[in-house]
Amino acid sequence: MDIKDFMNNNKKLIIGIVIICFVLLIFIGFKKDGKEKISIVSKDIEAGKNIDVSEFVKLKDKYKDTYVIEPLNKKVNCLEVGKKTISYILREKGSTDKEEVKVDFNVVDTTPPVIKELDILSVPFKSKFNITKFIEAQDNIDGKLSEDKIKVEGNVDTAKIGKYNIKVTAEDSSGNKAIKDMEIKVIRPYIAIEKIKGLEGKYINKGKNLVLSFYDNYGRASYSFGETGDSLNYSGHVSSMQKKGNEIRLLVSYDTSDWQNGEKPDYEFAEMKLYRIGNDLRLQSFLDYKNIDLSYAGKSWNDVKNSFNIN
Known part of the structure; x- marks a missing residue:
């Protein structure tokens, strides 16, 4: 059987294959077209909790009047440094048809911890001085930093009443540091x-x-x-x-x-x-x-x- 005879005997099959291929090409083209309609404002995302990702992508100028782009979830936790895939929903105005567009971002951590004073900066005479009783260091990824992540420069001599200047450094897992100068007073204790x-x-x-x-x-x-x-x-x-x-x-x-x-x-x-x-x-x-x-x-x-x- 030559090609001509095969074509004549299988017209319906060939037409079906052509239609399927055409539909697949349309579908593939539409999927590709979704990402082409948007631009990424910034590939880098600062790490943190409940980050609003609405403004990380936008429609290109020629699609602003005819399409809408929204995040699948407006608030997203970005607590691990590295690749982060976020889903957006693209639709044409006036249409109920939606397309999910997945965008890859890079999560970075450049935010230093925050050192917060918990109490009055005074320690009773001849008591034990521990900086963690006076401050707390909170980080956007690590949460409350452990004592080994907090360093103190300077000496507080609790056997001598007076004022002592120290420097406190808190460092998170990404190497970001917060530094705070503090004055600790050794005071006369009293009872009620x-x-x-x-x-x-x-x-x-x-x-x-x-x-x-x-x-x-x-x-x-x-x-x-x-x-x-x-x-x-x-x-x-x-x-x-x-x-x-x-x-x-x-x-x-x-x-x-x-x-x-x-x-x-x-x-x-x-x-x-x-x-x-x-x-x-x-x-x-x-x-x-x-x-x-x-x-x-x-x-x-x-x-x-x-x-x-x-x-």
């Missing part, structure tokens, strides 16, 4: 007045004309003592309290700024001890004031023991 309520009032040594008072200073437990009428008395905060047996030991801090020359000691923290003699409560100070032994006759032991749960 509620902790020492059983000691409110005055303790007086009448023979030596000396007065000691515990009082509420904006919620802080504070004290003042010295000679009656002496403006250059001792004052400060009660920093901590320990209870053991027949003793109450108070760690106190004091302000030496107004002391006369030669009276200022080499320390700013010391211990007061309250102790029991019979049913009397006595208080002994942490040093001699002008060579006078600071022992006070005060309230009875029963007046305060219940406040401190002392047997």
Whole structure:
């Protein structure tokens, strides 16, 4: 059978094949035509969550009046650096026919972490300094950075009251760094007045004309003592309290700024001890004031023991 006979005997088959090929060519051409109608504004996408991808592509000028292009999902998470395929829907105005156009982008991470202060930048005297108690570093991909991603330059000596300048650097997994200069204060600690309520009032040594008072200073437990009428008395905060047996030991801090020359000691923290003699409560100070032994006759032991749960 020659070609002519084959053609004559299989006209319907040949016509069917031609129609199928024509339809496939139209379909392939339409698919290709979709991408040709749009342009990519930028191939690079900055990493992050819930990114609006509406403006990453646009219609070419000659199709703006006749077509519409919209993202399949307006908000997209781009949390991995590298290739990211995003789907858009292309349709002709007035038509319900839609075409999905997939566009490849490149996700990049150039955003440094954000260092946020969590608390007042002060650390109590003789406590342990840990920068993660004061700051938090958040990253657009990594989230909250772990302690090993945060570095501190400079030293905070908690054994010495004062101000210390440090530099904090937070680095994310892409190598982006955030740097923040900070001033940390080492301060005199104090306890709340509620902790020492059983000691409110005055303790007086009448023979030596000396007065000691515990009082509420904006919620802080504070004290003042010295000679009656002496403006250059001792004052400060009660920093901590320990209870053991027949003793109450108070760690106190004091302000030496107004002391006369030669009276200022080499320390700013010391211990007061309250102790029991019979049913009397006595208080002994942490040093001699002008060579006078600071022992006070005060309230009875029963007046305060219940406040401190002392047997």
